[in-house]
Every structure is written in structure tokens, then in C-alpha cells.
Amino acid sequence: MSTTKISIQLFRSGKMPDTDIMLGERLIRQLRIPTEQPIKLALGSFKQEIRVISGKKSTVLRISPSLSNSFGLLPGAVLTMRFNAAERTLRLGPVIGVMISRYLPEDPGKPFGSISSFCMEMVNACNKLGAYVYFFTPDMITSNLSLMEAVVYDNGWRKSLVPVPDVVNNRLPTRKLENSPSVQHFMKEVKSKWNTHIFNERFLDKTEVFEALGTDERLNKYLPESYELKSFTTLKKMCTAYPVVFLKPIRGSQGKGIIRISRQENGIFHTLTTSLEGVKKNSYTSLAKLYSSLSGKMAANRYQIQQGLDLVRVQKRNVDFRALVHKNKKGKWSITSIVARIAGGNHYVSNLARGGTLSSVKDALAMSSIPPSSKQTAEKRMELAALNIARGIEESIPSHFGELGIDLAVDVTGRIWLIEINSKPSKSDDAPLSVFKVRPSAIRLVQYSQYLTGY
Secondary structure (H helix, E strand, O other), rough: EEEEEEEEEEEEOOOOOOOOOEOOOHHHHHHHHOOOOOOEEOOOOOOEEEEEEEEOOOOEEEEEEHHHHHHOOOOOOOOEEEEOOOOEEEEEEOOHHHHOOOOOOOOOOOOOOOHHHHHHHHHHHHHHHOOEEEOHHHHHHOOOOEEEEEEEEEEEEEEEEEOOOEEEOOOOHHHHOOHHHHHHHHHHHHHHOOOEEEOOOOOOOHHHHHHHHHHOOOHHHHOOOOEOOHHHHHHHHHHHOOEEEEEEOOOOOOOOEEEEEEEOOOOOEEEEEEEEOEEEEEEOOHHHHHHHHHHHHHHHHHHHEEEEEOEEEEEEEEEEEEEEEEEEOOOEEEEEEEEEEEOOOOOOOOOHHOOOOEEEHHHHHHHOOHHHHHHHHHHHHHHHHHHHHHHHHHHHHHOOOOOEEEEEEEEOOOOOEEEEEEOOOOOOOOOOOOOOOOOHHHHHHHHHHHHHHHH
């Protein structure tokens, strides 16, 4: 089915009905659109019977303001157009709805908080590739699933009534919001009623990831030994086997609440716990006393216990690597970027929220102590690991993901390890290494949406 990008232009004419649209003769021939007879115009969930009128050499789609308003179309928007002869439908799109947590109209500089730059990048990427994007919060979801309230960019941010999207990118940052009845009902209903595609539809739990990938022999080599901590027996087993282990909240993020346990030669156990104030240190004369101290935490949170690794360090600081992978315009997993994250100050976790800094992979490896032969191949091996892990997630976990942040580490021998997987990788303003008008990740999100919808 042929498609083409086209710009939307409004016109006011008393000579043409509001339900007529005008296209150039070349586009009419290219898409084989019948003229002077009723067909349907569709944008997301909106459909309207219209007629196509020849505009001779016009290269834009001319549409009346009233018809544009009923569709939520913005003048000057660039969309992709296709015609389905069997359904007699001229469709514009794809319509992409990004589900976010908040909209702050009183703060025009940052109306979406720390992801405001990302939202503007999505607008620019859609204008470049031919798509329509808007942003909506759970508070904007109503029982009417034919129309939606959302925030659009029209030389400034404003609320508008829009069609239900062809694709939803779930960017909700918390499980509480994601699991709210209104959000769950919305995702279920738009899938069944409008065949809407929803990707990154949920968070991933650490135990779930390691158990799923652990059944794949191709991926075992990337997985440190890891279990859900449910008993003293498990803690004793891991602390006996390894001089250092980590306890990680199964549903944690940004390095919050991670506990490093190290066994000393005198039988003392030291713990380091990340907190908002920094790192808290404790010592225990026995493993039983340490386990007893964890009982309160374990009652409130589930923890994953993971083998400690002898990882490479940069300037005596821990370093790991964030591989950002996306489904591309062919629907295949591909590497968008890999950056090194160097832990800051007294922290042993590398998250930017904990004072970590970014570096290129090449520079980080150059400053590390791994063997020269491993340095030369490490980045390529990280790329291969990230792609294999993404495919493994897709094959073993029955949810739709189009973007993953895969945290990898390299030990002193050059071996690649999986640390964790994030299904909502950061889009904060301080995330990129340098400032781009449109980051490649935004382009990939639009391209994958086009793939899903056949544009």
C-alpha cells in the first residue's frame, strides 16, 4: 500500500462543502484515490465521510477549519497518508499518544517536568517523519473512549480534544499510576475497541527478568547468580559463596535502597545502603544478626540477592554501561546507543540520580584495567549481549516492549554481565551526553509506531 508524507493546510471557502478536502492530482494518482464520490477520512479513532477534490498541482492537503477541528488536526502538521481501496478509507497518521504522569500548564518552560525536552523532541521527530503525537495523563482519561483530552503542541502547549491513538507509548514512571483502575481499563478498552498498539505497557521486576532469561542457555553467560531473598538459608548460601553480594529491591529504581554486603576475613559483615542522604554504613558480628536487621525491610519490600562481581573501575569508581535498544522501522531490535555511567562520590551505584556521570564507552574502557584484547572487542560484545537479551525478554515475557534500557557491566577479565533491565528508561533533560534537537531515541519511537501501523 503506497504512502506519502503531506502537510495540512486550512482553507476557508464558501464554494466547497466543509466535508470536501483538496489534494493535488499527482497525489490522487499515486494513491489511486477516487474523486467526486464519498470515501472516509480517518485519523486514529475519528472517521468522517468526505469527498476528495482535485487541487491540480497542490502538494498539501487542504481541509476546512471545521473538519480540522473535529479531527483535532493542527494546521501545518506533517502526517503520512495512505488509501485503502477495499475499505474506501483515506487514513492519516500514525497517531501516537504518549502516556505521562503530569502536565503543569503554569510552568511553560517545563510543562512535563524533567521529560519536557523529550516531549518536544517527539513533536519534532513526528514533524520530520510524518506522524501526529500528543501527551496525556491518567487524569485526562474519561469513560468516553471515542474522544480524548490531551496536550498538543501548536506554537505552544495547549489542551485539545483528540482521537484515540493508533499507538500508545506508556511512559508512566510509577507502578501505582500504571496499575490504577482507570489506566488498566483504558489500555484494555482501546486495544479491543480500536486495535490500538500499546508498547512498554508495564514495568519489569528484577526476579521476573532473571528467572525468564535463566531458562535460555544462550543468555546464562550474562547472568550473575541471583535469587529472590525469602529465607536466611538463601542469604547464607550466597554470602558463603561470594565475598560480596547485593540486595536490590525487586521493584526499585534509580539505585534506591540497594544494599551491598561484604564478608570480612574476621567474620564481620559490612553493609552499605543507598539512601537519599547518601550511603549508610553498618557492621554485624554474624550473618544471623544481619538477617534479623533486614526483617523490617523484607516485610515492606521484596529483595533480589545477587552475586557481587569484580568489575572494572574508572578512577577508582564503579562503572556500568546503559545500552538503549529499540524496535526499529522494520520491527527488529537494534542498538540506539551505549554509554558508560561512572559512579559519583561515595556511591557504589552509577545512576545519574545518585551523582553519577556519563562517558563514552571508548573513553571509559580506555581508562579501565581490563586486558587490551578485551578492550578492543568489549563494545561489540556489549551490543551483541544487549540485542540477545532484548530478544530473550520478548520471547519469554508476554508483554509488548519497543524500548528497553539494558544495564551491563564488564568484569576485570573483560566478561560481560547483565545488571538489570529498565522498561521505562530515563528521558530526563540531563540524560544525553550532548544536546540534540532530536535524539535518535525519539526518531526510533516514531519509526516503530509507523511500523506497527503500516505507515
